[in-house]
Amino acid sequence: MKKWSAGLAFILMFSMVLSACSSGSSKDAGSDGKGDGASDQVVELKFTTWGELTADSVEKKLADQFNETHPNIKVTFEPVPGDGYATKLTTSLAAGQAPDVFLIGEGDYFKYVDKGVVEPLDDFIKSDSSFKTDIFQPDLINMGKINDKLYYLPKDFNPLALWYNKRMFDEAKIPYPNEKWTWDDMISAAQKLTKKDDKGKVKEFGFNATKWEYPIYIYLWLNGTDIGNEDGTKAEGFMNSDKTVAAMEKYVALTKGDNRVSPTPQDTETLGGDSSMFMTDKLAMMITGRWVKSDLDKSDVQYGSALIPTGANGERASIIAAAGWAMNANGKHKKEAFELMKWLSGTEAQKARSEKGQVLPATIAELDQVKSKEVVDKPVIEMMAFAKKPISMRSVNAPIFTEEFNKAVEKVLLEKSTVKEALDEAAKNVDSKVKK
Numbered sequence: 001m002k003k004w005s006a007g008l009a010f011i012l013m014f015s016m017v018l019s020a021c022s023s024g025s026s027k028d029a030g031s032d033g034k035g036d037g038a039s040d041q042v043v044e045l046k047f048t049t050w051g052e053l054t055a056d057s058v059e060k061k062l063a064d065q066f067n068e069t070h071p072n073i074k075v076t077f078e079p080v081p082g083d084g085y086a087t088k089l090t091t092s093l094a095a096g097q098a099p100d101v102f103l104i105g106e107g108d109y110f111k112y113v114d115k116g117v118v119e120p121l122d123d124f125i126k127s128d129s130s131f132k133t134d135i136f137q138p139d140l141i142n143m144g145k146i147n148d149k150l151y152y153l154p155k156d157f158n159p160l161a162l163w164y165n166k167r168m169f170d171e172a173k174i175p176y177p178n179e180k181w182t183w184d185d186m187i188s189a190a191q192k193l194t195k196k197d198d199k200g201k202v203k204e205f206g207f208n209a210t211k212w213e214y215p216i217y218i219y220l221w222l223n224g225t226d227i228g229n230e231d232g233t234k235a236e237g238f239m240n241s242d243k244t245v246a247a248m249e250k251y252v253a254l255t256k257g258d259n260r261v262s263p264t265p266q267d268t269e270t271l272g273g274d275s276s277m278f279m280t281d282k283l284a285m286m287i288t289g290r291w292v293k294s295d296l297d298k299s300d301v302q303y304g305s306a307l308i309p310t311g312a313n314g315e316r317a318s319i320i321a322a323a324g325w326a327m328n329a330n331g332k333h334k335k336e337a338f339e340l341m342k343w344l345s346g347t348e349a350q351k352a353r354s355e356k357g358q359v360l361p362a363t364i365a366e367l368d369q370v371k372s373k374e375v376v377d378k379p380v381i382e383m384m385a386f387a388k389k390p391i392s393m394r395s396v397n398a399p400i401f402t403e404e405f406n407k408a409v410e411k412v413l414l415e416k417s418t419v420k421e422a423l424d425e426a427a428k429n430v431d432s433k434v435k436k
Contacts, residue, residue: 047063047101066343070339103155111399119334122150157362165302182311194206209251221315222311225241405426407426
């Protein structure tokens with residue numbers, strides 16, 4: 001959901017061979033819920049996610065509960081560390097050994113569908129009168145639809161918001177961020193919050209102008225621009241437009257010069273990451289998702305969340321980071337796999353995950369319950385109303401846009417190119433590679 005998808009290996013290209021060994025439609029072996037037709041045979045399923053390696057993880061408990069209530073199905077939960085998840089999943093898909101159900105981050109929804117490794121769910125839903133998709137937040141269920149077919153059932157979601165270190169604000173005697181803040185207001189506060197040591201080296205930063213593309217996309221939207229057209233088929237005139245170049249020049253400047261307010265990516269890495277800097281009072285503000293809450297609550301940092309400030313035109317923007325359960329298109333027991341997907345995305349699972357406070361429930365009723373009690377992170381939930389879809393959620397060409405744009409940003413940050421030169425080259429490369 002957060003960043004594991006950024007390094008997705010091109011191993012996916014080999015998954016095309018899977019079509020030769022496909023087990024067919026939802027009427028494959030085991031579709032009667034009893035394996036190959038024997039009433040006493042138990043169907044065995046596997047599912048996987050990134051993270052969740054502890055024995056008492058929510059997903060492990062959900063698997064145990066599923067097994068207790070589904071005697072003809074035995075489920076095994078096989079989590080993978082976040083950094084290795086994409087590579088292992090795509091390798092197992094190419095080898096025909098992937099789990100029956102697996103989790104995909106929103107940025108990769110198009111990629112996996114395009115490779116033909118995810119089963120559409122419409123026929124399963126149509127034939128199951130007990131399951132209704134209207135229990136989910138409309139935006140989240142719609143995210144799982146590609147080319148008018150539903151491929152993913154929502155697991156959870158996290159809108160990006162502004163997180164701030166209260167202690168640093170209090171020491172600087174600066175009022176906390178509020179709903180009236182503009183981006184310029186935020187940068188003005190960041191300048192006051194940035195402190196240097198006796199040798200003139202920055203020791204505390206006001207804001208993190210991260211190289212992670214999601215906050216950059218938000219910043220570009222606030223400036224009335226984007227890196228591609230709506231259907232993700234053209235970069236020229238978007239990724240390198242005058243508006244994009246001007247916005248990126250201002251963004252990159254936040255990490256440079258004597259008046260910088262942001263750590264460079266190298267600073268952030270050296271100091272253990274933005275969350276670590278935030279928890280040790282070395283970073284006052286960052287734009288990120290609610291997944292940081294678990295670590296923040298384990299530390300002694302005093303923090304708050306706020307709406308992402310508005311841009312020059314008065315509009316606000318965010319991105320919903322989400323995750324969805326997918327069915328292996330080449331699985332042998334698809335009907336049983338759908339039963340598992342319903343369980344993993346259902347109301348009890350949504351309640352269990354949201355109790356930990358790391359994610360927000362994807363179902364309407366359960367989110368309403370969280371809203372009724374939430375105080376500290378209320379702005380995070382409110383940012384859902386301002387969410388937009390980045391290129392990765394709009395086009396099968398997303399990997400090309402993302403790769404070239406990230407390469408351009410890297411060149412600029414390493415001072416190997418000007419912003420305009422880097423974006424001109426990136427736009428040219430994208431348009432030469434996109435599917436026409």
